[in-house]
Amino acid sequence: MNLYNFGKTLCSTLLHSFYKVEIIDAGKMPKTGGVLLCANHIHNFDPPLVGVASPREVHFMAKAEIFSVPVLKTLLPRLNAFPVKRGMSDKTALKTGLQVLRSGRVLGLFPEGTRSKTGETGEGLAGAGFFALKSDAVIVPCAIVGEYKFRRKIKIIFGDPIDFNALREQKATAQEATSLIMEHIKHLKAQHL
Template identity: 50%
Template sequence: MLYVTIRQLFRIIFATFYRWKVIGRHHIPKEGPVVICANHINHLDPPLVGCAVSRKVHFMAKEELFRVPVLGPIVRILGAFPVKRGAGDRQALKTSIQILKENKVLGIFPEGTRSKTGALGKAHSGAALIALKTNSPIVPAAIIGPYRLFRSVRIIFGKPIDLTPYKEGKIGAETAQALTERMMDEIKQMMEQHQ
């Protein structure tokens, strides 16, 4: 399978050139739907997350990537699907929900764009809303760089967030925002703990 071959190639690259370390992989459920939410610091973040997880991770990726020769087809093979940035993309939302209904893994960078400083940016609440609508646990993940040759890059997976307190009553914007804040706070704590 081409996906496995490409993932293995990236694993070799991360091990050789970035001395990657994966912490907390056991927190990712071995089956069932799951949303992995990570901070975003580099273009290499999606393959880093995908290589660190034994299950195939499906990512939202900006639609411009799919128009780049060579890269576009590779992004699709790696399980990504396009999202229009700057506006609500109903098709991307439907695809996300379908992925989780099929008991697969969805990867989202809630900040929506890369942080140039490495500090956490403001997160959008879409990931939390998708998780709540599909009753999928959220696994927060912290990526700690920088991506410099022969310097260690780490990815830390936290415990799945229990959605029970957020499912009481109607699921709306306030509930999704509260869950988003909790998720980002956990990512921040992991970043601080492992700096």
């Protein structure tokens, strides 16, 4: 068992022991090919929760600051995470994300860029739209619904892939593309409140 699968099993055990985790429509995730998996962000546990729910390995962008923590600096890359410098255009992170997608793997993003303090889904940053427009990846929205309170229900809902052909043909901006992704996430969330 590789470290990613071991970590996924461990996180699954811990998350299911603390919360009533319900995974909905994970079968909507394409079995092969590049996938941009975009979710709302409400808690620090969102990345492991989405990773546990996903039927495929997910490569997450994570804020660069946590890669300065000695143990995490070694562990995170082995768990398919790579750093992104927030608040600026990080060309290395953008290039890495595109490589993940173009090599047929799953890139996990939280388009809001940071956790919502109110639980409400905010506006997304242009990064998600950049990846959607610059790759041929399938874009899958994902909604996290619930409160991270002991034995409370947390739902992870996978949506239908978003058709991006029209936006790609129109040469839409990255922000317009992100806005479409966020609309789908908000719609998914509203359906499962």
